[in-house]
Amino acid sequence: MMVKEVAELSGISVRTLHHYDEIGLLHPSRTTEAGYRVYSDEDIALLQQILFFRELGFPLKQIREIINRPDFNRLEAMELHHKLLLDKRARLERMIETLEQTMKHEKGEISMTNQDKFAGFDFGSNPYEQEARERWGDKAVAESNEKLNKLSKREQGDLEREMNAIYRKLADLRHGSPSTEEAQLAVGEWYQLLNRLGSYSLEAFKGLGQMYVEDERFTRNIDRFGAGLAVFMRDAMTEYVDSRQS
Template structure:
């Protein structure tokens, strides 16, 4: 059975815009189109969409999801088993957090006492999710190099580095409505590239382009970037991709 994009969006609880984005990046391209240009999704497309949404719930980037689903060794049954296990663990952790909230309220109202350990039951965010994503995509080298560079600066140096980064972002955010191909924008995005290269690892054109894609494919990054202005993450992804193309010419 073939379904139109609106029907699939309603069925899966996602927006039509999301499905269009998945199609545009090649993550989920519908089986066919009508003569009028309407996308038509097959049962196999729905199975792939289900996998995408499971992986998204577990924090995988769209790029990583695409790599997994397109791998010749991908086994859907095995993937479902692993996803089930991971989601059960997540449910248990959320249950503990809900219980901790209830205990905390009672503690505030004087109904029970909580020790320090009980106050944090259910939490377990030890690793930085941004760092985890970078490690998955490019390996340990870039992350470790950047960490060593930052740690060697000392408190004052790290503060100055943060101010420099913030200044670059503010400068670029002020250009986000301009053509990312323009000389002015490309000069500024070059400053961002140079800044990253000074952090202990040289970003190749592909790595630089990949970082830009992460800004729009991972909602955590998009939310963080767009604090500088709506559409900033998308603008950065486009400008960084253009610079990467020029460097490879």
């Protein structure tokens, strides 16, 4: 298939396909003497997989590294995509239900508690576990998973609410200085909570705060509690660490 046909088939632009070729993400099987790109069925299958990764929020650089690994298995990746998309669908369905209930609440048709209004929001889980492993090693992540798996459903729900309460507390403070006593106490609660799940050093904690801003996926999720919260948390976490390392 020619590049224009692939663009029409996949719904992405010709320019995007050219970009994928230029960065080494998806090379067409051959190029004609006139310079036209020609894509094989194998190329089309790989493009589908790339777009699944993109839908799940993976950056292009990481996708390229994954699909170019000698041990990359396309079927295993598909099975993982399937699981993650099902998880994503379940979260969206819970949030849609919460939104529908909230609209009824606003119309006076039903009554909702403050706890009910946040059903379906799950900012305590980390869908980017592999990235965390690559940045900080397996130990903290493995310990966190082990501890989480030992919790009952009720305990997991309590933990999620505790995490979200800290996010909301920091969101209320985000328009002030991250170095205030109140902000530092709140971010200290966040550090202590993370260390109940794993062994996070001060340096790893500071790196996590930086990631909140550098990775748009984390920024987007955190800023749902309030615009600018990710930046505020990064600054507060940096202040928290620096004050203890000086």
